[in-house]
Amino acid sequence: MAPSLRPRPLPRALFFSLIPVALWLLFRPLLDPVPPLPALHASLGFSIFALLGTLYLVPALGSTFVCAGLKGRDLLKVSDDPIPESLGLVCASLYILLLILFTPFAFSDVFTHHIEESVRKPREGLVVSEFPHYQLSVYLSSLLSLLIATMLGFLDDVFDIRWRHKLPIPIIASIPLLMVYYSERGNTDVVVPIPLRWLFGSLLNLGPLYYVYMSLLSTFCTNSINILAGINGSEVSQALVIALSVILNDLLYLPWPIGFRIALPLHLLGRPAEVDVGGVWHAGMAYGSRVLVERHLFSLYFMLPLVGVCAGFMYHNRYPARVFPGDTLCYVTGMAFAVVGIQAHFSKTLLLFFLPQIFNFVLSCPQLFGLVPCPRHRVPRFEAETALLHPSRAEFKDRLPSHLATIVLRIFSWFGFVELAEDPHTKTIMSTTNLTILNVFLLRFGPMREDSLVRVLICSQVAGSMLAFVVRYGLAGLLYDGNRR
Amino acid sequence: MAPSLRPRPLPRALFFSLIPVALWLLFRPLLDPVPPLPALHASLGFSIFALLGTLYLVPALGSTFVCAGLKGRDLLKVSDDPIPESLGLVCASLYILLLILFTPFAFSDVFTHHIEESVRKPREGLVVSEFPHYQLSVYLSSLLSLLIATMLGFLDDVFDIRWRHKLPIPIIASIPLLMVYYSERGNTDVVVPIPLRWLFGSLLNLGPLYYVYMSLLSTFCTNSINILAGINGSEVSQALVIALSVILNDLLYLPWPIGFRIALPLHLLGRPAEVDVGGVWHAGMAYGSRVLVERHLFSLYFMLPLVGVCAGFMYHNRYPARVFPGDTLCYVTGMAFAVVGIQAHFSKTLLLFFLPQIFNFVLSCPQLFGLVPCPRHRVPRFEAETALLHPSRAEFKDRLPSHLATIVLRIFSWFGFVELAEDPHTKTIMSTTNLTILNVFLLRFGPMREDSLVRVLICSQVAGSMLAFVVRYGLAGLLYDGNRR
Numbered sequence: 001m002a003p004s005l006r007p008r009p010l011p012r013a014l015f016f017s018l019i020p021v022a023l024w025l026l027f028r029p030l031l032d033p034v035p036p037l038p039a040l041h042a043s044l045g046f047s048i049f050a051l052l053g054t055l056y057l058v059p060a061l062g063s064t065f066v067c068a069g070l071k072g073r074d075l076l077k078v079s080d081d082p083i084p085e086s087l088g089l090v091c092a093s094l095y096i097l098l099l100i101l102f103t104p105f106a107f108s109d110v111f112t113h114h115i116e117e118s119v120r121k122p123r124e125g126l127v128v129s130e131f132p133h134y135q136l137s138v139y140l141s142s143l144l145s146l147l148i149a150t151m152l153g154f155l156d157d158v159f160d161i162r163w164r165h166k167l168p169i170p171i172i173a174s175i176p177l178l179m180v181y182y183s184e185r186g187n188t189d190v191v192v193p194i195p196l197r198w199l200f201g202s203l204l205n206l207g208p209l210y211y212v213y214m215s216l217l218s219t220f221c222t223n224s225i226n227i228l229a230g231i232n233g234s235e236v237s238q239a240l241v242i243a244l245s246v247i248l249n250d251l252l253y254l255p256w257p258i259g260f261r262i263a264l265p266l267h268l269l270g271r272p273a274e275v276d277v278g279g280v281w282h283a284g285m286a287y288g289s290r291v292l293v294e295r296h297l298f299s300l301y302f303m304l305p306l307v308g309v310c311a312g313f314m315y316h317n318r319y320p321a322r323v324f325p326g327d328t329l330c331y332v333t334g335m336a337f338a339v340v341g342i343q344a345h346f347s348k349t350l351l352l353f354f355l356p357q358i359f360n361f362v363l364s365c366p367q368l369f370g371l372v373p374c375p376r377h378r379v380p381r382f383e384a385e386t387a388l389l390h391p392s393r394a395e396f397k398d399r400l401p402s403h404l405a406t407i408v409l410r411i412f413s414w415f416g417f418v419e420l421a422e423d424p425h426t427k428t429i430m431s432t433t434n435l436t437i438l439n440v441f442l443l444r445f446g447p448m449r450e451d452s453l454v455r456v457l458i459c460s461q462v463a464g465s466m467l468a469f470v471v472r473y474g475l476a477g478l479l480y481d482g483n484r485r
Numbered sequence: 486m487a488p489s490l491r492p493r494p495l496p497r498a499l500f501f502s503l504i505p506v507a508l509w510l511l512f513r514p515l516l517d518p519v520p521p522l523p524a525l526h527a528s529l530g531f532s533i534f535a536l537l538g539t540l541y542l543v544p545a546l547g548s549t550f551v552c553a554g555l556k557g558r559d560l561l562k563v564s565d566d567p568i569p570e571s572l573g574l575v576c577a578s579l580y581i582l583l584l585i586l587f588t589p590f591a592f593s594d595v596f597t598h599h600i601e602e603s604v605r606k607p608r609e610g611l612v613v614s615e616f617p618h619y620q621l622s623v624y625l626s627s628l629l630s631l632l633i634a635t636m637l638g639f640l641d642d643v644f645d646i647r648w649r650h651k652l653p654i655p656i657i658a659s660i661p662l663l664m665v666y667y668s669e670r671g672n673t674d675v676v677v678p679i680p681l682r683w684l685f686g687s688l689l690n691l692g693p694l695y696y697v698y699m700s701l702l703s704t705f706c707t708n709s710i711n712i713l714a715g716i717n718g719s720e721v722s723q724a725l726v727i728a729l730s731v732i733l734n735d736l737l738y739l740p741w742p743i744g745f746r747i748a749l750p751l752h753l754l755g756r757p758a759e760v761d762v763g764g765v766w767h768a769g770m771a772y773g774s775r776v777l778v779e780r781h782l783f784s785l786y787f788m789l790p791l792v793g794v795c796a797g798f799m800y801h802n803r804y805p806a807r808v809f810p811g812d813t814l815c816y817v818t819g820m821a822f823a824v825v826g827i828q829a830h831f832s833k834t835l836l837l838f839f840l841p842q843i844f845n846f847v848l849s850c851p852q853l854f855g856l857v858p859c860p861r862h863r864v865p866r867f868e869a870e871t872a873l874l875h876p877s878r879a880e881f882k883d884r885l886p887s888h889l890a891t892i893v894l895r896i897f898s899w900f901g902f903v904e905l906a907e908d909p910h911t912k913t914i915m916s917t918t919n920l921t922i923l924n925v926f927l928l929r930f931g932p933m934r935e936d937s938l939v940r941v942l943i944c945s946q947v948a949g950s951m952l953a954f955v956v957r958y959g960l961a962g963l964l965y966d967g968n969r970r
Contacts, residue, residue, distance in 0.1 A: 068644050069554055093636075097657070100629070103664040136668060140625035140661075144585070147632050151578075151639075158643065159553050172582070176625075179588040183621060 007059030007322055008315060015052060022048035029105065036255065042105035043301045046098045047308035053094045054312025058087050062323055070157065072324050076231060076382040076389065076450050083321060086157040088235075088329025091309040092150040095332065098305050099143055106301060107136045135298070141180035142302070142339040146332055149173040149222065153331030166327075170222040171215045173335055177342060178211050193479040214342050221341070221350075222334030224357035227364055228437060229330065230379035231389075232321035233314060233454050238357070238461055239333035240310040245353045245465040246340060247303045249472075253296040295344035302340050306333065319451035352468035356460050360437040363417060367394065367435050371405045378434040380442055380453070388447040391419065391433040401429045419443055492544030492807055493800060500537060507533035514590065521740065527590035528786045531583045532793035538579045539797025543572050547808055555642065557809050561716060561867040561874065561935050568806060571642040573720075573814025576794040577635040580817065583790050584628055591786060592621045620783070626665035627787070627824045631817055634658040634707065638816030651812075655707040656700045658820055662827060663696050678964040699827050706826070706835075707819030709842035712849055713922060713942075714815065715864035716874075716935055717806035718799060722943050723842070724818035725795040730838045730950040731825060732788045734957075738781040780829035787825050791818065804936035837953035841945050845922040848902060852879065852920050856890045863919040865927055865938070873932040876904065876918040886914045904928055 025045030029038030062084035065071065071082035152169045155161070161169075188210035192200045206213065229235045310333070316322045341350035351358070367374040373394045380389040401409065409432055412418045417440050421431045433439045441456050442448065448456075510530030514523030547569035550556065556567035637654045640646070646654075673695035677685045691698065714720045798814070801807045826835035836843070852859040858879045865874040886894065894917055897903045902925050906916045918924045926941050927933065933941070 064644055097660070100661050100664055103661075104668045107668040136665070137621040137625055140622055140629060140665070143661075144625060144629055144632065147629065147636070151632070151636055154636075154639075159549055175582070176585050176588075176628075179585055180621070180625070183589045183592040 007062065010055060010059070015055075018048050018052060022046075022052075037297070039102075039106045040297065040300065042102060043304050046102050047304040050094060050098050050305040050308025051312045053098075054091055054309045055315055057090050057094065058313060058316050058323055061090055062087065070326070074232075074321065075377060075379055077320065078384050083324055085324045086154065086326030086328055087313070087316075087323040088325035088327070088332065089150065089154050089157075091313050091325075092146075092153070092328055092332040095305055095309045095336075096143060096146055096150065099146070099302070102301065102305075103136075103139070106139065135294070137180050137183075138343055139298070141176040142343060144176035145173050145218075145339055146335050148176065149331040149335035150328060153326065153328035156331070157326040157328060166226075167219065167223065170219040170331070170335065170338070173222075173331070174215045174218040174338065177218075177339065178214060181214070181342075182211070191480060195479065213347075214338075217341060217347055217351075218335060218338035220361075221338040221354070222331050224354060224361050225334045226327060226330040227368075228357055228360045228457075230377065231438065231450055231454055231457075232319040233317050234438075234457055235325050235330050235333075236310050236314050236317050237454060237458050239329070240307065240314060241458060241461040241465060242337060242353045243303045243306045243310060243333075245468065246299060246337070246350065247307065249346070249349060249469075250296040250300045250303065253292055254300075255293065295346075299340040299344040299346075302336055306336050319454060349468070349472050352472055353465050355464035355468060356437060356457070363412070363435045363437065363440070365435075366405065366408050371402065371408065372432060372435065373397070375434070378436050378439075380438055382450075383447075386447070387449060389442060389450055389453055390447045391439040391442045393421075393431045394434050395431040396429060405429075416440075416444065492547065495540060495544070500540075503533050503537060507531075507537075522782070524587075524591045525782065525785065527587060528789050531587050532789040535579060535583050535790040535793025536797045538583075539576055539794045540800055542575050542579065543798060543801045543808055546575055547572065555811070559717075559806065560862060560864055562805065563869055568809055570809045571639065571811030571813055572798070572801075572808040573810035573812070573817065574635065574639050574642075576798050576810075577631075577638070577813055577817035580790055580794045580821075581628060581631055581635065584631070584787070587786065587790075588621075588624070591624065620779070622665050622668075623828055624783070626661040627828060629661035630658050630703075630824055631820050633661070634816040634820035635813060638811065638813035641816070642811040642813060651711075652704065652708065655704040655816070655820065655823070658707075658816070659700045659703040659823065662703075662824065663699060666699070666827075667696070676965060680964065698832075699823075702826060702832055702836075703820060703823035705846075706823040706839070707816050709839060709846050710819045711812060711815040712853075713842055713845045715862065716923065716939055716942075717804040718802050718939050719923075719942055720810050720815050720818075721795050721799050721802050722939060723946055724814070725792065725799060726943060726946040726950060727822060727838045728788045728791045728795060728818075730953065731784060731822070731835065732792065734831070734834060734954075735781040735785045735788070738777055739785075740778065780831075784825040784829040784831070787821055791821050804939060834953070834957050837957055838950050840949035840953060841922060841942070848897070848920045848922065848925070850920075851890060851893050856887065856893065857917060857920065858882070860919070863921050863924075865923055867935075868932075871932070872934060874927060874935055874938055875932045876924040876927045878906075878916045879919050880916040881914060890914075901925075901929065 022045045025041045025048070028035060028041045035041055065084040065086060066082055070084065070086045072085040073080060074083055149170065152173060156166060156169070188206050189203045190206055190210070192202055192204050225235060225238055228238060313323075313325065313329070317325060337350060341347035366372045367378070373396060375392075375394055378392060378394075381392040383390060406429055409418060409420060409429055412435070413420050418435065419433045420429050422428065423430055433443060437460070438453060438457065441453060441460075445456065507530045510526045510533070513520060513526045520526055550569040550571060551567055555569065555571045557570040558565060559568055634655065637658060641651060641654070673691050674688045675691055675695070677687055677689050710720060710723055713723060795818070798808075798810065802810060822835060826832035851857045852863070858881060860877075860879055863877060863879075866877040867874060891914055894903060894905060894914055897920070898905050898917075903920065904918045905914050907913065908915055918928060922945070923938060923942065926938060926945075930941065
């Protein structure tokens, strides 16, 4: 085995220092005085175990995956050594197992009955006694959806399902969500933006369309991560940044012991937007709404361990990758985002965290829907001499571009998203750079090494999330009133 | 491809005649007057789809499995052609998908609100308005366990996990059951048999031991089917007979419009045992207990579609097999039995339906635990000239049998369960027939064809179930009083 492909050494010091912390967090809810959010302690403890478990299991199981034929070649390296593929399965299994073990912490009154007693003491502000019992079915249906996504992702890796057959897979995985939502007679109302209220009123009941919306959301979240793939660490770093953004958003809604205020620099828009966090209600942006706090706790319980497994996996998947995630990782992370967006009712905010994915998806559409030829791999082209990545190209070989394709490509070219090669005489488009955000980066910033390209991708994801927060808490007031959902 | 390995022709007439029946059963609960058990109608409809879906999907997907390397050689045939392996995955996926789609039928008040209205009419006997809402979490945790069992079974097929590492797999799959049972503060009492009541009282709280019991039950149900395998159709036929026995047992507890009485010929024991079915309470053996009826409905909802997929799979897996089930089928069926036994609280009755498996397990123990050499395959030996199966043998090659092994084997030999080969001078045991029920059949009834051996196995399973009913409803009265649980 080439030295570059040996598993990365494991940080033993981290291991031995984090285990006691994780154990303390797990046992703390059992001790008096019970912390205000006992399940959140346990969730943090499980997330540390998620990190450590992934760090250790992924290299340990790599050779087993290679033996079972689950291996790939790194297209952007000189070496031809096989690299274990589909290790996202290990992340997904660990993630779901920890979520299952977490069930009694969130839903058993073994923990919450301590709190019930302390509720009797007068206390200023909102007291959250964690999840209501009935939400257990919602939680379990989310686990079912995640498990189905994992299973289907792994089947995709084993059977190599064709692209067109893959699209509906997340819809199947979202069925448990929809079924339980229906059985519980879930709310299918949406808040109408102010400019449209003259037409629809302030609340619109979408009825069955709401179920269509939910399955489309899971399809989008899952596939949009899956098509922004191909370079070391790209899938898992997207998931990591999105999960951290969701967590930051959730934290704004939790009861904090202190109150502070964030002023957004939006004076140019004529209205200084200020976000109150904490304060007299001790419930942040939730403004005393117990339901909002519970929803965001639900989201935290799914996102914290996801950050754990993604961070652990990133360690082995970063450039030069020792393992590949396979479709399994994209499916399970995408489904996790869809689950929290749907169940905690912040799907619009969630979509704002997917700005690079939305851009990449819109850009990819002409290739996905057959307008422009789509080669099997659209990853950037690797030049072995310089070890730099260049934009890869799609050639119009058999047929000339249609009128529509020409118009679309010229518009993209005008924006600088693609570089076209034209026949010098007829001005017909002969080839184009592939329509992915990675090629756009290489076009705008010039050829670069693979690790630099991943860093650019991560930066764009972080920038997208920052923009998302400005839009959500600064500009949303223009479209929605105080009752922001 | 050899003609013997071409997929079996599909019974088209069956297909076209059953689809309207299934659709009618699915839509019937929506029409007035609502039938007394609308979800049971839907469950029957889904079970027919389970049968048809398995019949059609299994041969359609066979070549995909072979391409992905999931193929096996039939050890008991002349032909060397590869046969698709792990097709139990198709059965398991279809089974779980149909159970998920069934969720709203069982738990949504869309159906039950019709009944609520009809409840107001005076009616003699017990009115069952299907499941209470809180049981949704129990149902979902059962689905999670089934899905984990499927996933782990498939991983076992792909990665070929070693036998000793396999044993705890069902324990992992039972974790969701245990977690939800704990979160819901499930009952951990057991009814003590009359002869032991002077010691323990009539109810014994097992506490944490109850959870150990539940995971051991799932381990037993799963592995005991998995080790009674190796000849065409053996795994699926065991599952089919057990599922039908459970269904028959469930039907005794349902409200029937008519009352009848079954007299068991147990006069020899001094007490004529009579089983009242139906009668004035219209709730069979449940004697007016709504909880008992609900539990057995729960069991029916899991068993009916299982019979559907098993019957469909049997068509393609029976001698000569066109497809193999893989470990996936054993795991998911075993887990399904464990789920209903635990959740519907009839685990002791369930174990009575596993008599051949218990016999085979006890017989296998010396080989499983290393007392007697255990070859990789313990299936009977195939003689190509006569096409007959003979008992296969395990040789004491490297080491002589220990004292304990000699004693155990001599006892088995005295019962006629094994045939020993001894050194003519020292009388040391040199080899023994493998310790499986299949080899016992071949020893007792002489060499036979593979299809005859499967028939003998099925007959023994049916005989075991008949004995189980006699024990459960005839003899249990000697150990338990009327409050039979």
